[in-house]
Amino acid sequence: MVFYESIYLNVIAIFAVTVIAVVTYCKWTYTFWKRFGIPFLEPSVPFGNALDFLVLKYSRGEVIAEHYKTAKAKGFKHVGLFSFTTPEYMPIDLQIIKSILVKDFNYFTDRGMYVNEEIDPLTGNVFMLSGDKWKKIRAKLSPTFTSGKMKMMFNIVVECSNKLKRAMDIECEQGPLNTKKIFAKFTTDVIGTCAFGLDCNSFDNPNNDFSKYSTRIFEPTTFEKFRGFIIIFFPWIIKFFNLKMIPVDVSDFYFKTVRNVVEYRKRNNVLRNDFLQVLIDLMKQESGLTIGEITAQAFVFFLAGYETSATVMTLCLFELALNSDIQEKLREEVNTVMERYDQVVTYDSLNDMVYMQQILDEVMRKYPPVPFLNRVCLADYKIPNTDIVLKKDTKVLISLLGLQNDPEYFPEPEKFDPERFSMKNKEKLNQFCYMPFGEGPRLCIGLRFAFLQIKIGLSVLLKNYRFSLNEKTELPLKLNPKTFTLSPLGSVWVDVEKI
Numbered sequence: 001m002v003f004y005e006s007i008y009l010n011v012i013a014i015f016a017v018t019v020i021a022v023v024t025y026c027k028w029t030y031t032f033w034k035r036f037g038i039p040f041l042e043p044s045v046p047f048g049n050a051l052d053f054l055v056l057k058y059s060r061g062e063v064i065a066e067h068y069k070t071a072k073a074k075g076f077k078h079v080g081l082f083s084f085t086t087p088e089y090m091p092i093d094l095q096i097i098k099s100i101l102v103k104d105f106n107y108f109t110d111r112g113m114y115v116n117e118e119i120d121p122l123t124g125n126v127f128m129l130s131g132d133k134w135k136k137i138r139a140k141l142s143p144t145f146t147s148g149k150m151k152m153m154f155n156i157v158v159e160c161s162n163k164l165k166r167a168m169d170i171e172c173e174q175g176p177l178n179t180k181k182i183f184a185k186f187t188t189d190v191i192g193t194c195a196f197g198l199d200c201n202s203f204d205n206p207n208n209d210f211s212k213y214s215t216r217i218f219e220p221t222t223f224e225k226f227r228g229f230i231i232i233f234f235p236w237i238i239k240f241f242n243l244k245m246i247p248v249d250v251s252d253f254y255f256k257t258v259r260n261v262v263e264y265r266k267r268n269n270v271l272r273n274d275f276l277q278v279l280i281d282l283m284k285q286e287s288g289l290t291i292g293e294i295t296a297q298a299f300v301f302f303l304a305g306y307e308t309s310a311t312v313m314t315l316c317l318f319e320l321a322l323n324s325d326i327q328e329k330l331r332e333e334v335n336t337v338m339e340r341y342d343q344v345v346t347y348d349s350l351n352d353m354v355y356m357q358q359i360l361d362e363v364m365r366k367y368p369p370v371p372f373l374n375r376v377c378l379a380d381y382k383i384p385n386t387d388i389v390l391k392k393d394t395k396v397l398i399s400l401l402g403l404q405n406d407p408e409y410f411p412e413p414e415k416f417d418p419e420r421f422s423m424k425n426k427e428k429l430n431q432f433c434y435m436p437f438g439e440g441p442r443l444c445i446g447l448r449f450a451f452l453q454i455k456i457g458l459s460v461l462l463k464n465y466r467f468s469l470n471e472k473t474e475l476p477l478k479l480n481p482k483t484f485t486l487s488p489l490g491s492v493w494v495d496v497e498k499i
């Protein structure tokens with residue numbers, strides 16, 4: 001009995017000492033910002049300022065935007081935050097943001113993400129890479145996204161939009177339309193064919209391998225979610241144990257797919273106007289890319305381009321269904337422009353759809369699919385117009401959701417108003433309060449392609465159908481607390497009338 005009592009007391013004592021040690025360590029760490037003279041928001045032990053995200057009350061993007069709002073209301077130019085005990089610096093002032101993203105980019109070239117090309121070759125992609133390797137790959141990839149290359153891929157995307165129309169014709173007979181689902185199929189088809197040379201046929205065969213493996217990434221198992229959490233907040237654990245980040249079956253699928261297509265094209269002398277062809281050509285150059293490197297790039301084009309573009313289309317249709325006057329005005333523009341081009345969608349016809357551009361700009365203002373930018377400070381950095389030095393290795397977060405819904409820059413931010421982006425108004429806008437594609441040398445490489453696929457898809461929809469919101473859509477729209485990209489919780493359901 002005495003023996004068990006003593007074990008019991010020992011366990012309590014160890015537990016108490018551990019709690020005291022953790023609390024003391026956190027409290028000491030939480031003096032970090034004070035020591036450097038940077039104002040901070042009160043953290044809670046041991047979660048720092050990340051609690052609402054960790055309990056899945058709000059998405060990480062929303063939590064960061066809320067911190068932006070609080071700091072701005074206090075008149076701060078910048079603010080210190082913590083994720084657990086990791087300090088995170090958030091600039092509020094547009095001059096500081098500009099310096100970090102553009103002027104002093106050399107201090108902030110990296111996102112500080114986990115990359116291990118040896119055991120996880122898909123992590124060697126341009127989004128995750130750091131330093132010289134990123135510079136080399138980015139320079140090689142940039143010619144892939146010129147307007148000339150976009151024109152070359154145009155017909156492939158139009159072909160996918162024809163499939164979208166055929167699917168819409170069937171779906172609209174069957175009750176309200178699940179927009180999130182249909183646009184995910186469209187963008188899977190587009191990126192699948194452009195980046196991997198595959199006809200995914202997502203509308204007729206929703207369970208194709210491509211959709212299956214993309215679902216594995218965007219809807220991870222509980223274990224994979226836990227691993228993702230560790231990677232973000234405690235990357236040193238992953239490094240220490242040399243763990244893989246991307247599931248083996250997913251990695252094998254992408255490698256096998258690219259290898260097969262590359263061999264097929266080589267054997268049959270097939271040349272196709274798509275991203276993969278440009279990547280294959282890069283393999284042939286002197287000190288060109290390896291097959292592992294091109295697979296990692298095709299993988300990230302898919303990852304970065306499929307969900308973001310589908311979300312923009314979903315939220316665009318949501319706003320158009322709510323604002324029938326804006327929808328009618330857009331339809332008028334699409335019809336007028338199409339008439340001018342003999343009812344054929346061309347690259348130039350899309351450029352003439354000025355109001356569509358304004359609408360998309362406004363959708364991405366209200367709902368930036370990537371709600372914050374991240375960087376890491378590579379050397380001690382004197383923050384402009386202050387005597388404060390930001391320590392090497394400090395993480396930096398820039399809240400796009402916060403900036404783009406800040407009433408100082410966008411009065412009545414909750415109002416959907418495409419006029420904010422009319423030619424006249426756009427000129428007055430400071431570019432650093434509106435950057436849905438990021439800014440500086442690390443800005444989104446796929447911007448042109450994103451607009452291309454979204455505009456082609458929307459012009460087909462607006463020309464042929466009228467949309468109104470179905471009562472199955474839950475209002476007010478909530479955001480999914482589990483995703484890092486901004487995405488509606490549940491779907492947006494619309495009633496569709498054929499024109």
Ligand code: HEM
Binds near residue numbers: 301312364435442450
């Ligand atoms: C509406 C759609 C899209 C949005 C809103 C979007 C947004 C973004 C943002 C905010 C970044 C980070 C920029 C920064 O840190 O400054 C980014 C990076 C990136 N995006 Fe996109 N993106 C979209 C579509 C695409 C597409 C279609 C592709 C490829 C086909 C793509 C490929 C990439 C890549 C490779 C990067 C990393 C660039 C680098 O680090 O050098 N994105 N995107």
